[in-house]
Amino acid sequence: MNKKEILKLAKGFRGRAKNCIRIARERVEKALQYSYRDRRNKKRDMRSLWIQSINAGTRQHGVNYGNFMHGLMKENIQLNRKVLSEISMHEPYSFRALVDISRNAFPGNKNVVLPTRKADVSINV
Amino acid sequence: MALLCASTSVIFSSSSERPSFASLKRTIPSNQSSFLGFFPVVALSKPSSARTTTLSFSKRDFRVCCQDLSLVPENQRWMFEESEADGPDIWNNTWYPKAKDHINTEKTWYIVDAADKILGRLASTIAVHIRGKNLPTYTPSVDMGAFVIVVNAEKVAVSGKKRTQKLYRRHSGRPGGMKVETFNQLQQRIPERIIEHAVRGMLPKGRLGRALFNHLKVYKGADHPHEAQKPIELPIRDKRVQKQR
Numbered sequence: 001m002n003k004k005e006i007l008k009l010a011k012g013f014r015g016r017a018k019n020c021i022r023i024a025r026e027r028v029e030k031a032l033q034y035s036y037r038d039r040r041n042k043k044r045d046m047r048s049l050w051i052q053s054i055n056a057g058t059r060q061h062g063v064n065y066g067n068f069m070h071g072l073m074k075e076n077i078q079l080n081r082k083v084l085s086e087i088s089m090h091e092p093y094s095f096r097a098l099v100d101i102s103r104n105a106f107p108g109n110k111n112v113v114l115p116t117r118k119a120d121v122s123i124n125v
Numbered sequence: 126m127a128l129l130c131a132s133t134s135v136i137f138s139s140s141s142e143r144p145s146f147a148s149l150k151r152t153i154p155s156n157q158s159s160f161l162g163f164f165p166v167v168a169l170s171k172p173s174s175a176r177t178t179t180l181s182f183s184k185r186d187f188r189v190c191c192q193d194l195s196l197v198p199e200n201q202r203w204m205f206e207e208s209e210a211d212g213p214d215i216w217n218n219t220w221y222p223k224a225k226d227h228i229n230t231e232k233t234w235y236i237v238d239a240a241d242k243i244l245g246r247l248a249s250t251i252a253v254h255i256r257g258k259n260l261p262t263y264t265p266s267v268d269m270g271a272f273v274i275v276v277n278a279e280k281v282a283v284s285g286k287k288r289t290q291k292l293y294r295r296h297s298g299r300p301g302g303m304k305v306e307t308f309n310q311l312q313q314r315i316p317e318r319i320i321e322h323a324v325r326g327m328l329p330k331g332r333l334g335r336a337l338f339n340h341l342k343v344y345k346g347a348d349h350p351h352e353a354q355k356p357i358e359l360p361i362r363d364k365r366v367q368k369q370r
Contacts, residue, residue: 046219049219049263049264049265050219052258052263053262053263056258056259056261059259060259082219085261086215086216086220089220089261089262090215090220
């Protein structure tokens with residue numbers, strides 16, 4: 001790439017990196033590497049965001065994300081997480097119905113052993 | 126279902142009317158054929174349970190984001206591409222909040238009494254609500270959380286021997302400028318700082334985190350100057366937040 005193309009790609013950079021070709025060349029190379037890596041990372045980040053959104057939505061109804069997805073898998077509902085997060089935001093009543101379906105399919109782990117409290121330690125008042 | 130009561134205190138003001146099940150059939154992403162066959166069954170077979178749960182639904186209204194189903198009028202359709210003529214595509218693009226979705230004056234205000242509550246557990250719940258992680262519209266780059274008022278900050282409790290042994294350190298920047306004080310001493314001096322320190326450690330560090338920290342209001346006594354914001358009770362799901370006497 002010649003200098004003109006590099007400086008065109010360096011628009012918006014900080015300091016000399018947008019004006020001087022020697023510094024801009026390095027920064028542009030780095031920027032292109034980052035963008036290559038982040039095109040792959042974006043898919044992971046978006047899925048993580050959907051999962052957080054679904055988790056928040058289901059916890060409003062008293063079910064956590066893990067149990068919710070387990071219940072959906074049991075009922076063979078193959079909605080993906082992108083759509084589920086959009087439903088939780090835009091169609092709350094439908095999402096409530098989904099949570100109820102999941103809760104009927106998988107009511108939760110009743111054999112959970114809670115960690116025993118160290119009840120012997122007296123609490124200083 | 127019992128936890129509904131815990132979360133009914135979170136009341137969203139709904140600006141649009143309630144979307145009915147009919148809106149479901151408008152844009153159904155048909156990922157799998159089993160899905161298509163499922164939802165109409167839900168709409169048909171659910172009415173009995175939907176009737177019984179409408180009571181709980183009416184207690185809290187869901188706020189629905191970007192549900193302005195305004196279709197483009199006929200005479201302006203030529204301006205838009207075919208794919209956008211029915212309004213923005215909400216099913217194939219992940220929602221990102223616009224400016225009108227996070228106006229500070231329309232955010233919820235919560236109030237919590239810190240008397241005899243365990244410090245860390247209380248701070249964790251506060252940080253979650255300030256950050257907005259309890260909402261499905263959570264966005265890490267945008268402040269979607271609520272405001273939290275803490276009263277009776279000087280009565281917050283800690284377990285074990287932390288009252289005399291937990292140290293708060295700060296450094297003035299000069300050599301030998303480390304100042305250390307215990308929980309007790311700080312509580313005598315500036316009790317609000319204890320809760321602020323705890324919550325600040327649980328918020329993200331950065332520009333947004335510092336802006337979020339300003340949404341926490343801590344007060345020493347039982348009074349606070351925010352009556353005009355009509356704060357509601359902060360719902361705490363942690364079962365061990367109350368100090369056992």
